[in-house]
Amino acid sequence: MSSHYHNQEIACQQVLVEDSSVFSIQWTVLPAPLATGLSPHNLLERYLSYIRRTTLTIIQPRFSDTGVEFRLLGGDLSLISFLPPEDGPDSSVLRICGGLLVQSRQCDRGELRFGVETTTDGVRVSLQLSDFCPLILGSSSPSTLRRWLYQFTQAAIHRLVTVRFLALLYRDLAGSSARVRIVPVTVREGQSI
Numbered sequence: 001m002s003s004h005y006h007n008q009e010i011a012c013q014q015v016l017v018e019d020s021s022v023f024s025i026q027w028t029v030l031p032a033p034l035a036t037g038l039s040p041h042n043l044l045e046r047y048l049s050y051i052r053r054t055t056l057t058i059i060q061p062r063f064s065d066t067g068v069e070f071r072l073l074g075g076d077l078s079l080i081s082f083l084p085p086e087d088g089p090d091s092s093v094l095r096i097c098g099g100l101l102v103q104s105r106q107c108d109r110g111e112l113r114f115g116v117e118t119t120t121d122g123v124r125v126s127l128q129l130s131d132f133c134p135l136i137l138g139s140s141s142p143s144t145l146r147r148w149l150y151q152f153t154q155a156a157i158h159r160l161v162t163v164r165f166l167a168l169l170y171r172d173l174a175g176s177s178a179r180v181r182i183v184p185v186t187v188r189e190g191q192s193i
Contacts (some may be wrong), residue, residue: 002156006180010163014155015190016147018103020140021110021133023153025190026162027126032114034173035116040092043125043169044085045116050165068094082112091115096132101154106133126160151193 014024030038048061053069060080061069069078069087080099085092096102096110110133115126133140136150167180 008167008180009165009183010180011183011185012159013185013187014159014193016137016170016190017188018191018193019135021131022104022129023190023191024129024155024158024162025126025130025185026128026166027115027124028157028166028170029119029122029124030173031122032118034170035075035125038115038116038125039121039171040090041085042089043116044092044094044167047127047165049115050167050168051161054161054164067097070099072100090117096105097187101134103135103136103138109133110175125166127165129158147191147193 004110005103008028010026010028015020048068049062051059058073060074062069062071065086068082070080071078079101080097081097081102082094083097085094092114094112094114096107096112098107102110104130110129110131113126113128113130115124115128117126134150134154137146142150157183161178163182166180171177
């Protein structure tokens, strides 16, 4: 089965929208036979496991009754905290509710959405971060220096992590690696980061 699946396109956009919150989306379309049994919640669980492995457990996602936290070195310090997952037929959503990487006055907004949707081309698997207000930007009117700092640190890491996750997901499901091509897309208007 894996021999004829050899190219993978990953669509990508990361922007600061008008209110200086972050919108980031990455997706790939898998051939339907590869995605059999893949659900949004399963995608979320795979992503959390991937974060733990790829950071060598420096960042440890933890489930609790109050939600999910990305903890630093297994301690009490949460880099980012989410409410419990909201699972639907096409998506599993983690709503941001706090953490060290979030502006303290913006802890009640933002979400990380894991999507698995059947399309005419196959199954679209997506990760979308929206309305995120990173601490590093400081406010709704960040300086050029803060935008630059965010773009070349946290934004670059997020993009790398999500693109690599989608590439590894393809490899896990197809049984082989594919050539990956990043395709810029425009889903929302904003300043590229």
